[in-house]
Amino acid sequence: MKVFLAFLKKEFRHVLRDRRSLAVLIGMPIVMLLMYGFALSTEVKNSRIAIVDLSKDEVTRTLIQRLDASRYFTVTEYLDNPEGADLLFRQGKARAVVVFQEGFQKSLLHTNTASVQIIADASDTNTGNTVAFYISSIIRAYQDELLTHQKLPYRIQMEAQLAYNPQLKSAFNFVPGVMVLILILLCSMLTAVAIVREKETGTMELILVSPVRPWMMIVAKAIPFLLVGLINVAMILLISYTVLGLPMRGNLLLLVAECGLFVLLALSLGLLISTRTDSQQTALFISLVGLMLPSLVFSGFMFPLENMPLPLQYISKIVPTRYFFNILKSVMIKGLGFSQVWKDTLVMAGMTVFLLGMAVRSFKMRL
Amino acid sequence: MPQILKTFSLNYCAHKTKIQMSNIIEATQLTRVFGKFTAVDHISFSVKTGEIFGFLGANGAGKSTAMKMLSGLLLPSSGKAQVLGFDVYTQSEEIKKRIGYMSQRFSLYEDLTVEENIHLFGSIYGLSKAILKEKTDALLVQLEFVDQRKTLVSNLPLGWKQKLSFSVAMLHEPQLVFLDEPTGGVDPITRRQFWEMIYAASAKGATLFVTTHYMDEAEYCDRVSIMVDGRIAALDTPKALKTQFEADDMNEVFLKLAATSNLKII
Numbered sequence: 192m193k194v195f196l197a198f199l200k201k202e203f204r205h206v207l208r209d210r211r212s213l214a215v216l217i218g219m220p221i222v223m224l225l226m227y228g229f230a231l232s233t234e235v236k237n238s239r240i241a242i243v244d245l246s247k248d249e250v251t252r253t254l255i256q257r258l259d260a261s262r263y264f265t266v267t268e269y270l271d272n273p274e275g276a277d278l279l280f281r282q283g284k285a286r287a288v289v290v291f292q293e294g295f296q297k298s299l300l301h302t303n304t305a306s307v308q309i310i311a312d313a314s315d316t317n318t319g320n321t322v323a324f325y326i327s328s329i330i331r332a333y334q335d336e337l338l339t340h341q342k343l344p345y346r347i348q349m350e351a352q353l354a355y356n357p358q359l360k361s362a363f364n365f366v367p368g369v370m371v372l373i374l375i376l377l378c379s380m381l382t383a384v385a386i387v388r389e390k391e392t393g394t395m396e397l398i399l400v401s402p403v404r405p406w407m408m409i410v411a412k413a414i415p416f417l418l419v420g421l422i423n424v425a426m427i428l429l430i431s432y433t434v435l436g437l438p439m440r441g442n443l444l445l446l447v448a449e450c451g452l453f454v455l456l457a458l459s460l461g462l463l464i465s466t467r468t469d470s471q472q473t474a475l476f477i478s479l480v481g482l483m484l485p486s487l488v489f490s491g492f493m494f495p496l497e498n499m500p501l502p503l504q505y506i507s508k509i510v511p512t513r514y515f516f517n518i519l520k521s522v523m524i525k526g527l528g529f530s531q532v533w534k535d536t537l538v539m540a541g542m543t544v545f546l547l548g549m550a551v552r553s554f555k556m557r558l
Numbered sequence: 559m560p561q562i563l564k565t566f567s568l569n570y571c572a573h574k575t576k577i578q579m580s581n582i583i584e585a586t587q588l589t590r591v592f593g594k595f596t597a598v599d600h601i602s603f604s605v606k607t608g609e610i611f612g613f614l615g616a617n618g619a620g621k622s623t624a625m626k627m628l629s630g631l632l633l634p635s636s637g638k639a640q641v642l643g644f645d646v647y648t649q650s651e652e653i654k655k656r657i658g659y660m661s662q663r664f665s666l667y668e669d670l671t672v673e674e675n676i677h678l679f680g681s682i683y684g685l686s687k688a689i690l691k692e693k694t695d696a697l698l699v700q701l702e703f704v705d706q707r708k709t710l711v712s713n714l715p716l717g718w719k720q721k722l723s724f725s726v727a728m729l730h731e732p733q734l735v736f737l738d739e740p741t742g743g744v745d746p747i748t749r750r751q752f753w754e755m756i757y758a759a760s761a762k763g764a765t766l767f768v769t770t771h772y773m774d775e776a777e778y779c780d781r782v783s784i785m786v787d788g789r790i791a792a793l794d795t796p797k798a799l800k801t802q803f804e805a806d807d808m809n810e811v812f813l814k815l816a817a818t819s820n821l822k823i824i
Contacts, residue, residue, distance in 0.1 A: 197681035201670065208669045393665035400629050400659040400736075401682045402651060 194403060198411035205385070206415040216381075220373045220423045221430065227365040228435050235321045238286040241268035241279050246295035250305075254333055258289065263325045273310065280312045287311040287322045355524050362435040367519035368492035370427050370450075371512045375486050377420045378413075378454050380478035382461030385412055387474040390465075405554065413458050424450050440526030449522065449532070452539055453515045459546035460511075466553040486512040514538050577608040577780065582734055582765045583628060588637035590623050597623040599788035600637065605767060605781075607733075610760055612779030612796075613769040616816050620788040621769045622738060628767070629736050630654050642734060655683075658732035658764075660740055664719045666726060668712035672703055675711055676726060683730035697725050717748030721755065728759055735759065737768045741775065753778055773809040782808070784815050791815045 206213060240258065244251050259266040268285060270276070276288040290308040292298065299305035309326050313319030355363070386409065389395040398408055424447075431437035460482065468474045487493055489507035496507050507513050514535040521527040521535075529536070583605040590598040598620045605611045615621045626632040628641055630650030639646045641653045666675045673694060680690040698704045701721055711719060720740060727735060737756075741749045753775065756766055768779065776782050776796060783793040792799055792815055796808055805811045 194681055194684070197678055201667065201674070201678050204674065205667075205669060392668070393661050393663035394667055396631065396661050397659065397665050397679075398682075400631055400654055400657070401679075402655045402684075403682050 195407050195411060198403075198408055199414060202411045202415050206419070216377065216419050217422070217426075219376075220369065220427055223369045223373070224366070224427060224430055224435070227369060228362060235263050235286075235318060235325060237265050238263060238318075238322055239267040239284060240264050240322075240326070241270055241276065241285040241288045242266055243270045243273050243275075243288060243290040245272075245293040246291050246297075248294075248296035250296040250299060251291045254291070254307075254330060255289075257329055257333060258326065261325075261329055263322075273308070276310050280314075285312070286318065287326060289326060362431060362437050363524050364492070364520075366427065366431040366435065366437055367516055367523060368490065370424065370519060371453075371490055371492065371516050372483070372486060373423050373427065374420055374450065374453055374515075375457050375460075375482055375512060376478075377423065378416055378457035379461035379464065379482055380475065381416050382413055382458055383464040383468070383474045383478055384471050385416075386462070386465035387468055387471050390469055391471055409462065413462075417454055417458070420454050421450070438524065438526075440524060441522035442528065445529055446519075446522050449515070449518050449536065452536065452543065453511075456511055456515075456539055456543040456546065459543055459550055462550040463546055463553070466550055485510045489513055490516040492516055511539060511542050577606055580607045581605065582607040583611075583639070583641050583767070585624075585628070585639040586637060588624065588627060588639050589635050590620075590627055590632065591635045596788050598627070598634075601785075601788075601790045603783055603790055603793055605765060607765055608760070608763065609780040610756065610766045610768065610778065612776045612782035613767060613785070614771075614773075614776055614782055614812060615769075615785030619785040621785055624785070625736055625738055625767070625769065629657055629659055656733055658727035658730070658735035660723050660727040660735070660737050664716065664723055666711050666719065666723055669710060671708050671710055672698070672714070672722060673707045675722070676729065679726045680729050685730060693729060697729075701725060717744045717751075720744055720748065721752065724752065724755055728764070731762075732764065734765045734767065737766060739769050739771065741770065741772060749775070773807065773812055776808040776812075784812060786815055786818060791818070 242255055242258075244255065255266060258264050268279060270279075270288070273288065273290045276285075279285040279288065288310045290310065292306050292308075295305045295307075307330060309323050311319040311323040311326075386395075389398070389408075399405065428439070432439055461478075464474055464477050464481075468477060485506075489496070489503075489510040490512040491507075492512075496504060496513070499507065518532045518535045518539075521532050581604040583603075585604070586602045587600045588598060588602070589596065589600050601620075601624060613621055613625065623632065627634045627646060628639060630641075630646060630653045634646065642656050644650075644652045646653065667678070670678065676694050676697065677690060680693065685693065698707055701718075703718070703722070706714065706718075711722070714722070724737070724740060727737075741752050744752065749772070756768070756778075760766055768775075770776065779796065781793065781795050782799060783790050784799075785791065792802070792811070794802065799805075799811050800807065803811045803814050805814065
């Protein structure tokens with residue numbers, strides 16, 4: 192026990208003395224959160240739109256006013272014909288162009304129909320979709336108002352409800368995503384690099400010829416990173432709750448427990464990497480290519496897994512971050528309990544046992 | 559007696575009387591194979607308790623591998639070896655408790671202070687707090703490191719680091735110490751101080767197993783073995799080796815032996 196404490200003290204000194212790394216460890220999550228939160232937002236806010244009003248009547252004026260007044264859009268240009276849309280898109284001056292047909296009001300009053308064309312710049316697919324969706328919602332809202340004054344015999348009223356995230360806030364997606372990335376980076380990459388560093392400098396040899404059991408050193412090595420990981424989790428949750436307005440719907444205890452399991456999984460991965468590599472560069476490279484990229488691509492954080500070709504979907508099934516991302520979203524945002532995430536939890540637990548077993552096996556072989 | 563030894567003949571004489579007839583290391587047909595490469599090829603030798611045993615050989619001759627097997631870092635492929643009466647296959651933990659080890663590369667923690675390194679390794683070998691404090695103070699005075707107590711090891715000159723590294727390896731008063739090229743890259747003055755430390759340790763009863771590339775250092779050893787291509791090509795006192803190979807110094811002995819190597823490393 193005394194030996195273990197001596198090791199623990201040493202590991203904390205390593206982490207605390209390396210001020211630059213420590214700043215990165217603590218600063219990276221905040222920077223990532225703010226980056227995703229403000230710079231890389233997929234929300235539509237004050238998008239510039241152009242109007243082609245071929246009718247110029249009372250109804251179109253009201254609609255244009257409504258679009259402009261909403262917090263999603265600002266009307267910046269008026270065109271005489273729809274052909275100008277292309278140029279605006281290319282210059283990036285507008286996200287969408289709304290075209291009202293000639294004699295809009297007249298047509299609406301006499302034939303009960305009038306058409307609006309929404310041309311959205313879909314070079315950025317998500318934004319294009321969202322913009323078109325918002326514009327049509329605003330128009331539909333106006334239409335519904337009109338209908339309340341009139342009685343029509345048949346009418347199907349459509350109402351789409353966006354559950355859990357009615358305002359389509361991108362924070363709901365990226366906060367779990369950032370947490371996944373931070374934890375896998377911290378707990379596996381840093382652990383792997385820290386252990387391999389001891390091999391490189393030769394201190395590992397000194398420890399191995401001593402009567403100390405290697406597991407002692409490894410556990411001691413993992414603890415500071417685990418602590419930093421948990422501090423980061425707390426920090427991320429706090430910032431998302433206060434600054435980004437993220438809800439905390441599920442059980443906090445369950446969330447922390449799942450984070451703990453994922454950290455264990457990441458630590459085992461890091462350990463496995465460290466037993467198979469001899470230089471810090473290799474460990475770093477394997478962690479980056481082998482962990483960070485799959486974590487980004489196959490967790491469902493950036494790209495929906497359902498849309499991937501089948502082979503890629505199968506690959507995603509062996510990427511641990513996928514399960515953790517799912518759990519985080521389920522617990523934090525949907526407020527689901529353990530009964531809904533036990534399958535993902537079981538997969539993660541299985542992976543942890545497997546990786547740890549592999550790591551211990553290759554560690555023994557090296558002795 | 560070489561010139562340098564006269565300055566510490568006191569320790570030298572004390573050391574000479576400590577050599578006993580019992581063997582602290584006994585290796586028989588010890589072999590280690592890496593894939594198709596035989597790093598250590600059926601070597602048999604013994605080291606007497608209390609002696610300073612020089613372990614020489616060109617780079618890649620198998621010195622480090624042999625040393626690692628004897629210190630419990632690496633399992634042999636075949637053969638037998640006993641260190642301090644313990645079997646290297648089954649009792650490596652017992653061996654590890656009783657030996658000191660200083661590696662080829664300087665290997666204390668660079669981002670810890672002198673004192674913190676001493677404390678860490680002292681704790682690893684189970685020294686109590688009181689003893690550790692006493693030893694640290696004595697050590698710092700002896701090395702003239704008192705002012706460097708709180709200096710980060712990374713800020714020390716290489717020679718100082720090596721001396722500290724050796725002292726840390728001796729902290730728990732091991733009966734047997736393995737030194738893997740302890741003086742590599744060190745200036746002549748520090749090398750000389752280093753050998754004074756080795757003799758002092760020997761005078762206190764420790765057995766030292768030293769690998770080196772410096773042939774003048776080989777002369778300071780009681781017995782020297784020279785490894786060529788994983789085998790022990792010669793083993794005797796420096797004086798006997800010089801007579802046997804009709805050489806003026808150990809350098810010549812080494813070159814004559816290394817010339818027979820398949821690797822032709824000269």
